Amino acid sequence: METNKKTVLISGASIAGLTMAYWMKYYGYEVTVVEVSSSPRMGGTPIDVRGDALDSANRMGILEMIKNSRLPSMGLEFVNSQGDIEGRMLIDEISIRPGEDVEIRRDDLVNILYANAQGEIEYKFNNKIIVLEQDENKVAITFEDGTTGCYDLLIGADGLHSAVRKMVFGPEEQFAHFLNFYFTIMQVDAALGKENTGQTYNSPNHMATIYYYNRGFADALLAFKSSERINYDFRDTAAQKDIVINAFKNEGWKVPMLLEIMQNAKNFYFDQGCQIKMDSWTKGRVALIGDAAYAPGFPTGMGVTLALQGATVLADFIGKNDNIESAFDQYNNSFKDFVNALQATVYDGLAFLIPETFEDK
Ligand SMILES: Cc1cc2nc3c(=O)[nH]c(=O)nc-3n(C[C@H](O)[C@H](O)[C@H](O)COP(=O)(O)OP(=O)(O)OC[C@H]3O[C@@H](n4cnc5c(N)ncnc54)[C@H](O)[C@@H]3O)c2cc1C
Secondary structure, three states: OOOOOOEEEEEOOOHHHHHHHHHHHHOOOEEEEEEOOOOOOOOOOEEEEOOHHHHHHHHOOOHHHHHHOOOOOOOEEEEOOOOOEEEEEOHHHHOOOOOOOEEEEHHHHHHHHHHHOOOOEEEEEOOOEEEEEEOOOOEEEEEOOOOEEEEOEEEEOOOOOOHHHHHHOOOHHHOEEEEEEEEEEEEEEHHHOOOOEEEEEEEOOEEEEEEEOOOOEEEEEEEEEOOOOOOOOOOOHHHHHHHHHHHHOOOOOOHHHHHHHHOOOOOOEEEEEEEEOOOOOEEOOEEEOOHHHHOOOHHHOOHHHHHHHHHHHHHHHHHOOOOHHHHHHHHHHHHHHHHHHHHOOHHHHHHHHOOOOHHHO
16 A cells, blocks of 8 residues: 655664664654564673663663563672682673663563564565665665665664665775674573673683573673784684684683583674774765664673664654754764764773783773
8 A cells, every 4th residue: 555654664673773663663654674684683692771772762662671671680700710709790880870771681672672663564584685776865775585665764773794884885894993802602501600690701811701691591702802803704603613712722711611512502603893983874865873883892881772872863853854864964963972982981891801911800
């Protein structure tokens, strides 16, 4: 059925894309979401929803659900190579709003956002944009499955290695600032974790953390510093595992077991630590949000917060302004200082999480 509604295509069905889908429907748009995976992607360690993102969640009507999924966190424990506890940190010590910020499993948050962005939103899973052309009125899209579409707006919410950013703004190298570390995330045996706790082991330039929240499995995060970029094939998982083994082969605590488990680990994910920095997040009728636009790096602990908040800020400007150019200008101008200040905190986070010497801790 033909409608007079304005149309938007959102690429990526994760934190930023699902938040945007909710808001664009709220503001009267006909919404289509294209996601390369077969469903919203699960996995990841516990993440934080903080500060103004809590207000966004409240306005979306999901704050209570998020709070109900709050992890019973006892915070982080720092252990030595023998497993002895040498220090502790509670989430409230790094909170923007102590007592209010929520630590939640990434899966739970994605499920809440997905359930909230239903009804008259078309999802195209197992699909992606392969051709994109825009003029001053429309963005014309050809999808991988051969179908085509024409939209008033395109929002790129497709993460750190955004395809929309590449197609519209240029190659990733122009915007990705390497933070001199690599990391891997994977699911491991629950028995390796300690109940309701994240345990972290450090040696100079290395970090291994296991989070366990009574879910039948634990999540492990290994990270190491590297002054040089390492060349590897993004599709070659075995080569990525070799890089991790090489970096951690002399480490203590439970690291040898983690390396063993990693060989067959579910949800193995390896990437470089980097930030995305852009002068403008919009071009014509295309805008970027979340990691695609301003990935802050996980040591800030703010990737999810920024994605939720950024999508809400952009949607509000679009929803309240008939002129897209001016809505995009407002988004670029109003959110930039916040993003810059937040991205600048990554080096403190890095020095704390992956110290170069034990004196840094
Ligand atoms: C599986 C997974 C695990 C994660 N684990 C952690 C973690 O443990 N700790 C942490 O701090 N952050 C983690 N993150 C990153 C975190 O989700 C983001 O930093 C933050 O939430 C910003 O979200 P985003 O929606 O902008 O990007 P992302 O969460 O990265 O989502 C991008 C989405 O776009 C999809 N996509 C990618 N390319 C295309 C394409 N060409 N076409 C269509 N869709 C595409 C992806 O499948 C994904 O669903 C993880 C992300 C993913 C995808």
